[in-house]
Amino acid sequence: MRRFVIPLLVLALLGSSAGAQTPRPIDSLAWLVGGVWIADASKLGGGLQRIEVRYEWAPTKNFIRFATIFVSDQGPLVNYAGNIYSYGSGSSETLAMWYMDAKGAITQGNISGPGDRWSLTFDSAAGGKTTTYRVDLVKKAANTYGWTVSSLDGAWKPLFSLDYIRSAHGLTATPLKNV
Numbered sequence: 011m012r013r014f015v016i017p018l019l020v021l022a023l024l025g026s027s028a029g030a031q032t033p034r035p036i037d038s039l040a041w042l043v044g045g046v047w048i049a050d051a052s053k054l055g056g057g058l059q060r061i062e063v064r065y066e067w068a069p070t071k072n073f074i075r076f077a078t079i080f081v082s083d084q085g086p087l088v089n090y091a092g093n094i095y096s097y098g099s100g101s102s103e104t105l106a107m108w109y110m111d112a113k114g115a116i117t118q119g120n121i122s123g124p125g126d127r128w129s130l131t132f133d134s135a136a137g138g139k140t141t142t143y144r145v146d147l148v149k150k151a152a153n154t155y156g157w158t159v160s161s162l163d164g165a166w167k168p169l170f171s172l173d174y175i176r177s178a179h180g181l182t183a184t185p186l187k188n189v
Contacts, residue, residue, distance in 0.1 A: 035096045035105045039074060039128070041149065043067055046179060049157070049172035057083035063174065068093070076109070087112060094121065107132075125149075152176075 042065040051058045062079040073095035080089045092109025107130055108118035119132030126149035133140050142162040149155050153176035160166040 034072075035103050036073060036094065038125070039094060039105070040067075041152070042076075042155075043074060045153075045176040047155070047174040048177050049174045051080075051172060054170065059083070061172065061174075062086075065094075078109075092117075 044065070047063040047065070049061045049063075051061045058080060060081045062081065063076060064079075065074050065076045067073075068075055073093050075093055076091065077088055078090040080087045089112050090109045092107060094105065094107045096103050096105050098104050105121035106118065107121055108116060110116050117132050117134060119130050121128055121130045123129050128147045130145045130147070131142065132145075133142050135141075144160045144162070144166060146158045146160070147155055148158075150173070155174050156171060157174055158168055158171040160168045
């Protein structure tokens, strides 16, 4: 048994290190992983104080899991949890995202952009009307990114923006793995 297990382990390690040498679209967002990203959301009203987002690699290292926690006067609410991933292969590989909100609604969309500027476009239904939204994420520094959501109504109209700053530890006790 041992003589079969060791070669299989060696092959698995060689295969994983060979895959790590080939850049993947998902690797361009690796800078999001680690710590907790916190935005002051008190200006949005409704008792909202801040928003915390945690990003972590899936155990397979081929997609990023995230959870968004809204912290208000009533306490923390894990509002969104989802995945950022790529699909397709080679030069046609595309980044995408899906998440489920606390009420069970699923949102999904494609992510585009090079380098430090990314856009996510998706449709969302509310009140019997479907609206197209775009979230722009701009890396400002190693531990800061800007986040702007816009709606499409003939032209893109910004709704609001937040700046997220990475902290070593979140202000809430809700870990991502419990989402």
